[in-house]
Amino acid sequence: MYQKYTAAAATASAITSNAFTFCSMAAPVMNRVLCIVAHPDDETLGCGATIAKHARAGDAVSIVTLADGLAPRGAVTSEAIKARHGMLRRACKILGTEDVWIHQYADNQMDTLALLQVAQHIETHIARFKPTVVYTHWKGDLNVDHRVTHDAVNIACRPQPGCAIRRLFYFEVPCSTSWGGGFKPNYYVDVADTFTAKLEAMACYETELRGDPHPRSYGGIQQLSWWRGSQVGIAAAEAFMAARIVA
Numbered sequence: 001m002y003q004k005y006t007a008a009a010a011t012a013s014a015i016t017s018n019a020f021t022f023c024s025m026a027a028p029v030m031n032r033v034l035c036i037v038a039h040p041d042d043e044t045l046g047c048g049a050t051i052a053k054h055a056r057a058g059d060a061v062s063i064v065t066l067a068d069g070l071a072p073r074g075a076v077t078s079e080a081i082k083a084r085h086g087m088l089r090r091a092c093k094i095l096g097t098e099d100v101w102i103h104q105y106a107d108n109q110m111d112t113l114a115l116l117q118v119a120q121h122i123e124t125h126i127a128r129f130k131p132t133v134v135y136t137h138w139k140g141d142l143n144v145d146h147r148v149t150h151d152a153v154n155i156a157c158r159p160q161p162g163c164a165i166r167r168l169f170y171f172e173v174p175c176s177t178s179w180g181g182g183f184k185p186n187y188y189v190d191v192a193d194t195f196t197a198k199l200e201a202m203a204c205y206e207t208e209l210r211g212d213p214h215p216r217s218y219g220g221i222q223q224l225s226w227w228r229g230s231q232v233g234i235a236a237a238e239a240f241m242a243a244r245i246v247a
Contacts, residue, residue, distance in 0.1 A: 031059040034131035036122060036153050038145035039069035039107065040088035041205045045216070046171035047135050048095055048198035049191035050238050055096025056194065062099040062129045063092050066118065067107045067145050091201040101125060110148040118152035126156055130164050138170040138241060140182035146173065159244070168244040174215035174224060185239035188228060192235045195225055
């Protein structure tokens with residue numbers, strides 16, 4: 001079961017080195033970018049500045065969330081769900097898209113679902129949107145919903161003749177990825193011009209933010225972007241593991 005909340009736009013090209021791929025905007029090519037996440041806020045934490053970069057470049061961007069992100073916090077009321085959805089819609093609008101689809105699986109319980117069921121839901125969005133670029137979670141995240149989402153996306157995005165998906169990337173989420181381990185980025189996006197949009201979008205999720213020096217504080221989020229940027233000689237970056245790049 002899901003709700004849909006309209007659509008918007010973005011572009012990017014890549015310069016490849018032996019060690020990593022660095023995203024620039026040198027040769028605009030229209031992309032259709034699908035970001036599939038476990039919870040509202042994961043899209044902003046994981047690749048918010050990259051989404052904003054796509055949108056500003058003119059690519060079509062669609063966001064799909066799978067779980068409600070509320071269950072561990074107590075009773076899941078209709079008011080709480082509505083508030084969470086409002087946060088998501090406002091955050092995505094700041095990032096540059098209103099094409100937002102919301103599933104309502106129970107939070108931190110996606111491992112109780114049949115993986116095929118989740119994959120088939122994702123397949124409906126791939127058929128609907130026909131993405132050329134897909135972003136989702138890393139398989140080693142501590143959060144179980146992130147891991148199930150990763151596996152389901154891989155099933156739905158499996159390479160087959162006629163598949164439009166040319167790029168598949170896994171992002172990191174502060175806390176969950178670092179506490180899980182194994183994330184070794186090989187693709188970096190320069191987000192110096194769009195990082196402010198990420199912070200503004202994150203402000204919509206005030207209940208998710210923590211105080212310094214927590215990784216989900218404003219300071220922690222900023223420090224991660226600086227650290228990833230320093231790995232490739234730029235001011236700020238979001239880092240990814242590239243699972244597929246078809247030139």
